[in-house]
Amino acid sequence: MQLAKPLSTLGVLLFVSPALAQSPTVVGFDGGSDGGFIGNAVFEATGGNPDGNAHHAALIFFNELRTGGIGEPVNPNLIGDYSGFGSVTFEVDIKVDSLTDFIGNDIARPFGLKLIDRDITGPNGSSGVYVDLAVLSSFNQPNWTRVSVTIDDPTSAALPPGWIGFGDDDPTTFEPILPAGATFASVLASVDEVHLTGATPGFFFNDANFDMRIDNVTFIVTDPSLGTETCSGVANSTGAGADLSLSGSNVASANNLTVQVNSLPSNSLGYVIHSLGNAVVANPGGSEGNLCLAGASIGRFNSQVLDSGAAGAVSFSPDLTSLPAVGGPVSAVAGETRYFQLWYRDNVGGVATSNFSSADGITFQ
Template identity: 45%
Template sequence: MTKSMSLVTVAGLVGGLVGGLASADTTVTFDEGPEGWSIQNAVTILETGGNPGAYMEHVQIDTFGVNIANTTSAEFIGDYAEKGAVTLSIDVQVDSIDFFGSPVSRDLVVQFVNNDIEAPSGQVTVWTHVGLMSSGLDWTTFTASIEDPTATELPAGWGGTGDEDPNTFEPVLPAGVTFADVLADVDEVRFTTFVPGFFFGFTNFDFGVDNVSITGATGGPCSAVDYAAPFGELDIADVVEFLRAFGDGAPLADLAAPEGAFDIADVVEFLRQFGAGCP
């Protein structure tokens, strides 16, 4: 075993890459503003009362439903195949939801919109149920997971829109459009009470949302250089583990020929795989 480079040199080479690295995990707490999120195209942020800190409040009278949406943040839109397996979540607190003075509940779904696919009936989306909003609900976290954004079939519990079944008239994906097709170019993510296929009467809403997040998978390693937890993403922990292994002359860092020599070739190969990210 030979080493032809010092740890200082190796650290300098990877420093530029790590300096620009952002975590795949994002949580919008509203302490720094809306960060692309709005409710019915409106933004009202209160500095206290959230879960914790600031939160987005919304009060609306006589509406069929509400959309909590984002069309601008790269963390939530774009190609989900590049994001891999992810979980989206949102914290919701409800003061009241009433229909002509009587408390009612409303289902909440998360919906992914692709505006580039032509469809015979409305927007092309995929969606799934995340929870139930009801009057007096304390801060509650609702979540939905996408295990494989490249899957062609709709996962269990998911639905699609863009066309309708000729027999049941329920919304379905257009012929030939797959789950992966929709998620390949997401223009909007929305948490909404407008459950596809249902109709609603005029309803009054008074509620708040906080901690809208997208997080990567927490299963096994996603890459040969995904050395350290949290697995499923490449981050500073993996760089630190590579530097440790390189400094110790451990086989973990012997990524390129010649075998047994720890040199620039190993560093270049680490940078290549790290830069490629998780598949």
């Protein structure tokens, strides 16, 4: 396997897919558009990452950017029933030029994601779930920084680690909780509003001087996964490991398999590799990551190079009747297990390198 072959010498296949379940929704605020959002930000045509952005520049209690409120703008791609998806990922680029108290001292504030189901009403009103995405400060995000969260199972009744519910208060601790009978899954089955906000449930803040920008609000969903993960991706320049998932059909003759990879660096080039064997080879050829495939059966889709674009995600549907192999194309057949992984370019500390996504194996029928 020749990992050192420059991707620049190969043709580039841009990631394009019409289906929401396979395609990121990216709100870039280009041209100063609101993208279906409203809040205490001004939508500007310049200054983003790149071009347009939502600019919070005011003395306010907390930053707020939301979609789906009653009588307010809505981005329909972010609203609705999440329960049919295999996973849900939110990503957003943030940059803090200044964040100070009323006398000019640098301070830090929370920044998180809030999902609301107005049909679930508790003593404190509409209910939902919240997770912190970052701690905002001019020290933490002086340059554009991507923050993200992935919901691995939207049908989980239990709150994932780091998430809290709101709409009611715990009678003993007085901390926010979901109302009786409500669960993480019930909220995600009917998301009416999405907020990117500093209004952490259960906390109160004095006003502060915000000068921060938000761009590339990205919503990525996958179909329910097939196969089994055999190894994880090593953290890349985004701070997360690239995550590969499989969807479609495990029937070989159906020729309907999609490889989805999220949490990639922006505008990273890479291609899918596959094999009949799996192992863990650390840092092959000087790579930052681990090769999780093994054997002479390793094949490379190196004529179909993928570009992660601004969203940091790719999707690829291999032709199962013509899988690249050393001795020539082969077909997937019932009874065999094949393993898939993405090899991709990255830049760490100004040094060009490569990395690998997680790997999944699927047994075909």
